[in-house]
Structures are given as C-alpha cells and as structure tokens.
Amino acid sequence: MPEVIEVIFEKYQRKPDQLIPILQNVQREFGYITPESVKHISRYLRISENQIFGVSSFYAQFRFTAPGRHSVKACLGTACHVRGGATLLEMLERELGISCGETTPDRRFDLERVACLGCCALSPVVQIDADIYSRMTVNKLSELLKQYE
Amino acid sequence: MNKLKKKITSAKKKWEGIENNKEPIVYIGAASCGRAAGALELIAETEKFIKENNISAKVIQVGCIGPCYLEPLVDIKMPGQPRVSYSNVNVRTLNNILKSQLLEGVPFIKAAIGNFGNSDFNGIPPFYELPMLKPQVRIVLRNCGLIDPEDIDQYLAMEGYQGLMNALQMSPEDVIGVVRQAGIRGRGGAGFPTFKKWTVCRNTPGEQKYLICNADEGDPGAFMNRSLIESDTHAVLEGMMIAGYAIGASKGIVYIRAEYPLAIERLRTAIKQMKEYGLFGKNILGSTFNFDITIKEGAGAFVCGEETALIASIEGKRGMPRSRPPFPAISGLFGCPTIINNVETLGTLPNILRNGAEWYNKFGKEGNRGTKTFSLVGKIRRTGLIEVQLGTTLREIIFDIGGGVQKPFKAIQTGGPSGGCLSEEFLDLAVDYESLASAGSIMGSGGLIIMDEDTCVVDVAKYFLDFTQKESCGKCIPCRVGTRHMVEILERITHGEGVPEDLLTLRTLGDTIKKGSLCGLGQTAPNPVLTTLRYFRNEYLEHIKDGLCRAVVCKDLIEYRVIKEKCTGCQSCVKACPTGAISGPRSEPHNLDKTKCIKCRSCYEVCRFEAIAGDAIVIRTAGKRS
Ligand SMILES: Cc1cc2nc3c(=O)[nH]c(=O)nc-3n(C[C@H](O)[C@H](O)[C@H](O)COP(=O)(O)O)c2cc1C
Numbered sequence: 001m002p003e004v005i006e007v008i009f010e011k012y013q014r015k016p017d018q019l020i021p022i023l024q025n026v027q028r029e030f031g032y033i034t035p036e037s038v039k040h041i042s043r044y045l046r047i048s049e050n051q052i053f054g055v056s057s058f059y060a061q062f063r064f065t066a067p068g069r070h071s072v073k074a075c076l077g078t079a080c081h082v083r084g085g086a087t088l089l090e091m092l093e094r095e096l097g098i099s100c101g102e103t104t105p106d107r108r109f110d111l112e113r114v115a116c117l118g119c120c121a122l123s124p125v126v127q128i129d130a131d132i133y134s135r136m137t138v139n140k141l142s143e144l145l146k147q148y149e
Numbered sequence: 150m151n152k153l154k155k156k157i158t159s160a161k162k163k164w165e166g167i168e169n170n171k172e173p174i175v176y177i178g179a180a181s182c183g184r185a186a187g188a189l190e191l192i193a194e195t196e197k198f199i200k201e202n203n204i205s206a207k208v209i210q211v212g213c214i215g216p217c218y219l220e221p222l223v224d225i226k227m228p229g230q231p232r233v234s235y236s237n238v239n240v241r242t243l244n245n246i247l248k249s250q251l252l253e254g255v256p257f258i259k260a261a262i263g264n265f266g267n268s269d270f271n272g273i274p275p276f277y278e279l280p281m282l283k284p285q286v287r288i289v290l291r292n293c294g295l296i297d298p299e300d301i302d303q304y305l306a307m308e309g310y311q312g313l314m315n316a317l318q319m320s321p322e323d324v325i326g327v328v329r330q331a332g333i334r335g336r337g338g339a340g341f342p343t344f345k346k347w348t349v350c351r352n353t354p355g356e357q358k359y360l361i362c363n364a365d366e367g368d369p370g371a372f373m374n375r376s377l378i379e380s381d382t383h384a385v386l387e388g389m390m391i392a393g394y395a396i397g398a399s400k401g402i403v404y405i406r407a408e409y410p411l412a413i414e415r416l417r418t419a420i421k422q423m424k425e426y427g428l429f430g431k432n433i434l435g436s437t438f439n440f441d442i443t444i445k446e447g448a449g450a451f452v453c454g455e456e457t458a459l460i461a462s463i464e465g466k467r468g469m470p471r472s473r474p475p476f477p478a479i480s481g482l483f484g485c486p487t488i489i490n491n492v493e494t495l496g497t498l499p500n501i502l503r504n505g506a507e508w509y510n511k512f513g514k515e516g517n518r519g520t521k522t523f524s525l526v527g528k529i530r531r532t533g534l535i536e537v538q539l540g541t542t543l544r545e546i547i548f549d550i551g552g553g554v555q556k557p558f559k560a561i562q563t564g565g566p567s568g569g570c571l572s573e574e575f576l577d578l579a580v581d582y583e584s585l586a587s588a589g590s591i592m593g594s595g596g597l598i599i600m601d602e603d604t605c606v607v608d609v610a611k612y613f614l615d616f617t618q619k620e621s622c623g624k625c626i627p628c629r630v631g632t633r634h635m636v637e638i639l640e641r642i643t644h645g646e647g648v649p650e651d652l653l654t655l656r657t658l659g660d661t662i663k664k665g666s667l668c669g670l671g672q673t674a675p676n677p678v679l680t681t682l683r684y685f686r687n688e689y690l691e692h693i694k695d696g697l698c699r700a701v702v703c704k705d706l707i708e709y710r711v712i713k714e715k716c717t718g719c720q721s722c723v724k725a726c727p728t729g730a731i732s733g734p735r736s737e738p739h740n741l742d743k744t745k746c747i748k749c750r751s752c753y754e755v756c757r758f759e760a761i762a763g764d765a766i767v768i769r770t771a772g773k774r775s
C-alpha cells in the first residue's frame with residue numbers, strides 16, 4: 001500500500017489544491033478512502049488529517065468503507081423522479097435488504113442514489129457498475145440484478 | 150496559422166470523401182444517452198455484420214442529435230444517396246436495416262424516420278423537417294450528431310476554429326466589443342451579460358488570470374452541457390480559448406462533474422488533438438496568445454456549480470460559497486481575476502466570432518439575443534435536447550416540438566431546483582430571462598420538466614426542497630435550517646397530516662430564506678414551493694383537508710385494488726408480489742390484502758405487461774382517512 005500511494009503522489013504536486021484529485025485517485029485505486037491513505041496524504045501535502053476528512057466528507061463522491069463487488073445507483077434526478085425513480089429505489093432497498101449508502105453483507109452490491117446521470121430523456125434510469133439502464137421498471141430491474149454475481 | 154490552414158484544407162478534403170463516400174457509412178449515435186439505450190451493442194453488431202458479409206463499410210460514432218426518445222439512432226449513408234436515419238433500433242431491426250441497405254442498396258423504409266437531404270427520399274422526409282426539429286434553430290448544436298466528436302478534422306471541416314482565428318486577428322477589446330454587440334447573456338442560469346464581466350476582468354490588473362468552464366451541470370434532470378461536450382467537444386474548447394484571449398487569461402480549467410465519464414474522456418482526447426494542431430500552450434497559431442487547459446473533476450456537490458464554491462473546490466477546500474463582492478472577475482481562483490462561464494455560453498462564442506454579431510442579432514429578441522438549448526423531459530411525448538430562439542413560447546416548445554403530453558397537461562418546471570413550476574395559464578409565456586422571472590420562475594440552465602395530471606405538484610415541490618436541503622452546504626442558517634423546516638412541513642402534508650396553517654408557514658419561511666441566504670442556492674431554493682403554492686394551492690388544500698392526492702402519487706394517500714370484473718386470474722401478480730399480499734386460485738379474481746400491501750408497483754406493472762392479464766390492478770386515491 002505505501003508503494004502504491006507513492007506512485008499516486010508522483011503524479012501530483014505537493015500543493016493543497018491537489019487534495020481532491022489525489023483523493024479521487026486514491027478512491028479509484030482502493031475503492032475507498034482508507035484511513036492509512038489519509039495519513040500518507042496528510043504527510044505529503046502537509047495538511048492535517050482533520051482537514052482532509054473535512055474536505056472529503058463534504059463531497060458525496062468519497063466513501064470511507066470498502067465497496068461491494070457491484071455498485072448500483074438509482075437516479076433520483078427530477079426527470080427520473082416524476083417517472084417513478086423513487087419506487088425503483090424502494091424496490092432496491094427492499095430486495096437488497098440495505099439502505100442507500102450501504103453494502104450488502106455478502107458484499108455483492110452497493111446501493112446509492114444519484115441526482116441525474118444525464119440520460120433524463122430515457123428516464124427512469126439505474127446505473128450498475130459502468131452500465132446505464134434506461135426506461136426501467138420494477139420488474140425489469142429485479143431481473144437485471146440476477147445477472148450480477 | 151498557416152500550419153492550421155493546411156490542416157483545414159486536408160480536413161475539408163477528408164470530409165468531402167465522407168460526403169461523396171465510395172463505401173457505405175454507418176453512423177451510430179453513441180453519446181451517453183445513446184449508450185444507455187444500447188448503442189454500443191449496435192456498434193458491435195454492425196461490425197460483426199460487416200465482417201461476416203465481407204463488405205467494406207465504415208462505422209462512425211457520432212454524438213447526440215437531440216430527439217432522445219428515438220434512441221438508439223442509426224444512420225446509413227450509401228454512396229450517392231442521402232444519409233438515412235433509423236430510430237428505436239434494436240438488434241433485430243438493425244440486421245434488417247443492414248441487410249436492406251448494405252446488401253440490397255435500398256433503404257429499409259419501415260424503420261426510417263428521416264433523411265439528411267433537402268427533399269423526400271423514397272418517401273422518407275428530410276430529417277430537419279420532422280415536427281420536433283423544424284421549429285428549432287441550431288447554432289450551438291449545429292454539429293451535434295453529425296460529426297465524430299473525437300475527430301478534430303471533422304470539426305475543422307465544419308469551419309471549426311475559424312472563430313478563434315478571427316479573434317486572434319483582433320485586439321482583445323474588439324473581441325469583447327463583438328460579444329457585447331452580439332448581446333449574449335450567460336447561459337448558466339442568471340443571464341448576466343457576458344461582455345460585462347469580461348470587461349471587469351480585462352481591466353483588472355493581474356499577472357495571472359483564469360478562465361473556468363462551468364460544466365458542473367447540477368440541475369438534476371438537465372443534460373444540455375453533457376450532450377454538447379460529448380457531441381461537439383472542440384466547440385466548447387474553442388470558446389474557452391476565445392474567452393481566454395478576450396480577458397487575458399493564459400490558463401483555462403474545465404470543472405466537470407464526475408458523473409459524466411464519457412464527456413471527460415472526450416475532453417481529454419480533444420485536448421490531445423489540440424496539442425498536435427498547435428492550438429495549445431505557447432504562441433497559439435503563431436500569435437502572442439498563450440493558453441492551456443486542464444480538467445478538474447467535481448466530487449459530487451450541487452453547490453459547487455456556484456462560482457465561489459466552485460473556486461473553493463478547485464483550491465482543494467470544502468465547496469462553500471463566500472459572499473460577493475469581491476466578484477471572481479476581480480479576485481477569484483487563488484486570488485487572481487477569474488471568469489467563470491457556462492459550457493453553452495462558451496460553445497456559442499465560436500459561432501459569434503465566426504459569423505459576426507450582426508448575424509447573431511438575427512436570433513432571439515431585443516435584450517434576449519440568440520438561442521438557448523433545453524432538455525425536454527418528463528411526461529412529454531418527444532423527449533430530448535432542443536435549441537430554440539429566445540422568445541419562443543412554452544406552448545411551441547411543449548406542443549409543437551415536444552409533441553404534447555399524453556394525458557392532460559398540468560405544469561412545467563423551468564430552472565430546476567432554483568426555478569418554478571408554472572401552470573397552464575403560462576403556456577403562452579415567452580421563454581426569455583425577464584418573462585420567466587416575472588412569473589416567479591427562472592430560465593436556469595435549461596432543464597424543462599413537463600408534468601401531466603399523474604404528477605403531484607406537492608410531491609414535486611417536496612422533491613426539490615429535499616434536494617436543496619441535502620445539498621445545502623450549511624454555512625448560512627436560513628438555508629440550512631429553513632429548508633429543513635420546509636421539507637418537514639411538506640412531508641407532513643404529503644403524508645396527509647398537514648394543517649391549513651402550514652401553507653402560511655411555508656410562505657413565510659420561503660420568503661425569509663430567499664432574503665436571508667448567502668448564495669444563489671438558498672436564495673432560489675424556495676421557488677418550487679412558492680410557485681406551486683401560488684398556482685396550485687388547491688392541490689395543497691386537497692392533501693390537507695381531504696387527504697386526497699389527485700395525481701395518485703403520495704404513497705400514504707393511495708391504495709392498490711383489483712377490479713374483479715377485469716381480473717383474468719392469471720396469477721402473474723401473485724408471483725410478482727414480494728409480500729404475499731395478493732392471493733387467489735388460478736382463473737378466479739384475485740384478492741389484494743391492503744394490510745400486507747407495500748405499494749411497490751410490481752403487480753401493477755405485470756398486470757399491464759402480461760398479455761393474459763386484464764389491466765385489473767389499479768391505483769386509486771384512498772380518500773379521507775378517518
Ligand atoms: C447553487 C447554484 C448552482 C449552480 N450550478 C451551475 C451549473 O451547474 N452550471 C453553470 O453553468 N452555472 C451554475 N450556476 C451559476 C454559476 O454560479 C455562474 O453564474 C455561471 O456559471 C456563470 O456562467 P455564465 O455567465 O456563462 O452563465 C449555479 C449557481 C448556483 C447558485
């Protein structure tokens with residue numbers, strides 16, 4: 001881990017404005033912001049760990065727990081909302097047995113809500129990993145989940 | 150500049166080769182929306198078809214042309230024929246289309262919707278004559294869906310970077326003069342005259358100045374900026390260079406939300422190409438103008454679309470707004486003079502600099518010059534991305550372009566969470582900055598959400614407030630605490646537990662938040678509630694007094710029922726129900742146990758979807774609770 005972090009640091013200058021890009025890179029690498037990485041970043045950028053937590057907790061993108069194998073994101077943007085996005089989210093919460101922001105105990109799925117994936121014309125949409133599924137229904141989504149192990 | 154001119158000559162030749170193609174070309178709309186509809190699968194399938202049948206043909210990925218409801222879109226251009234567009238293509242129709250076009254050389258009329266010639270072709274109408282396209286004026290979107298955004302040569306063939314070349318031959322002051330005369334106002338929401346803030350920045354002394362492209366596109370339910378970047382990437386970057394030259398900035402930054410990975414990737418590709426073409430770095434096109442562009446990914450915070458919060462975020466801090474003045478044009482990023490412009494504002498600039506201010510003045514109306522793009526979504530027949538002249542009426546947009554609403558029209562929300570919800574009486578309102586403001590809404594960045602009688606306006610107002618409340622950065626109290634109170638009241642009302650006094654409280658809270666908040670987020674957050682209170686008061690009262698949600702949306706005020714006469718007893722819903730609320734033997738009307746029903750909609754969907762079912766499950770208002 002320290003080596004990986006060092007490789008990441010090589011790409012960024014030792015300036016406080018590099019904090020967010022570094023955090024993004026760390027999350028890409030490890031899937032989340034590990035406590036250990038915060039220590040390293042603190043040393044590298046010479047800012048306190050508190051400051052790093054302050055910034056990273058402000059932004060919805062950063063997570064502090066290990067992610068599951070697949071990430072499910074239900075869109076609750078306006079277009080998706082008026083076309084039933086909330087019903088889809090409720091169904092996901094029920095079927096996966098977790099709330100937004102949680103991971104299933106078997107680590108198969110992560111569940112999140114997002115505000116618009118930019119595919120509003122095809123709403124409601126759900127994103128699983130990198131794929132966006134459009135014009136979703138409760139039953140289609142239930143079938144879809146079975147394809148992910 | 151001569152080097153670029155040579156590139157342009159060869160780019161135009163290359164484009165002519167595409168226009169007068171010797172081998173068939175298959176164009177597939179593969180922006181994010183097209184991909185969500187299955188475009189990538191179609192590309193793979195087309196490539197397979199070409200290989201299996203041993204034909205020589207080209208596949209080109211293009212951006213989004215606008216009518217997203219027709220997606221996925223596939224166009225085919227046979228040698229000597231106009232390009233023909235096919236809509237809602239799935240793998241099966243694709244194979245029929247390819248067979249007919251590539252093997253037999255004739256269009257597959259059944260699935261064709263338009264051709265890109267000027268007249269009918271085999272009975273297929275010109276694409277731009279389609280009802281959704283005809284009333285539009287495409288300036289910013291002129292290349293979208295037509296060219297491959299990842300090929301700079303195609304952009305050059307469309308007179309790309311001509312605007313920049315013109316600008317570089319003028320003084321920066323003259324460029325500002327052209328923009329002033331063109332009368333363009335910021336497309337990011339507030340409509341502030343672009344030349345004004347540029348002038349301030351130009352006149353502020355400073356070694357280093359910054360030009361930031363605001364691609365945060367926070368309005369949930371709007372995708373104009375995403376689409377433009379994905380479909381005509383270079384236009385936005387050219388606009389940034391023109392703006393940078395005018396204000397005297399040597400550094401450009403694109404601040405883009407992380408939810409748009411394809412747009413980010415295309416920006417990276419485009420910047421690489423600019424470097425190869427001498428459009429990046431020092432002495433651009435042999436002039437004294439230096440400019441480079443970096444990309445900063447947002448990290449998921451709506452408030453970071455606000456300029457001072459955006460700056461804080463780039464500086465590596467929590468994205469909290471600060472009070473203005475000083476305006477960023479005087480003291481912005483790292484304390485340097487900074488201009489922040491929206492993607493669409495920037496994307497328009499090349500057109501203005503290429504064709505002149507006078508030409509731009511032909512569009513729109515006095516005080517509201519030019520065109521504006523909108524994403525047309527919600528309960529409307531033809532959803533998608535459109536561009537119209539400012540001053541077009543809502544009616545023209547909804548009914549002529551959007552094809553109207555399937556069920557009776559109820560409302561239109563403009564301006565996203567900062568905007569308002571307008572009722573039918575405003576349909577003839579002209580879409581310009583002032584008219585929308587006078588109705589209590591705003592232009593915003595261009596999200597238009599259409600609602601029909603199945604949309605509950607109280608629920609929508611709650612939705613928006615819930616959104617802004619969650620996105621409030623917490624710095625100022627009116628916004629942080631006030632919006633929370635409003636959400637709580639709205640929740641009570643939608644649960645059927647509201648009291649008549651709530652309406653007055655909502656108004657007072659709303660007015661106070663608007664007056665007392667620090668930034669645009671709080672200052673506009675109450676708008677959706679205030680406008681619905683004004684134009685749809687009755688619906689609030691029905692929720693409060695009668696426990697009635699006439700749109701059948703608010704979960705606590707509705708119930709699911711089986712219409713016995715219609716039920717075919719097919720048992721599909723029994724299988725679908727997750728809680729075992731529905732029971733009944735095969736071929737006999739089923740029973741729905743309300744105490745077990747969690748209103749998840751599964752049964753409702755299968756009852757409509759399965760051929761053997763009889764549309765027997767209905768969702769009804771539950772009426773006043775005892
Ligand atoms: C809460 C909030 C969110 C905003 N979000 C955006 C946005 O997503 N995109 C944008 O261009 N402008 C946004 N703005 C407006 C910007 O602050 C700024 O006015 C705009 O980018 C200026 O560009 P323009 O002059 O080209 O319109 C937002 C403002 C507020 C108060």
Ligand code: FES
Pocket residue numbers: 075076077078079080081115116117118119120121123124125369370371
């Ligand atoms: S609202 Fe869901 S994709 Fe935009």
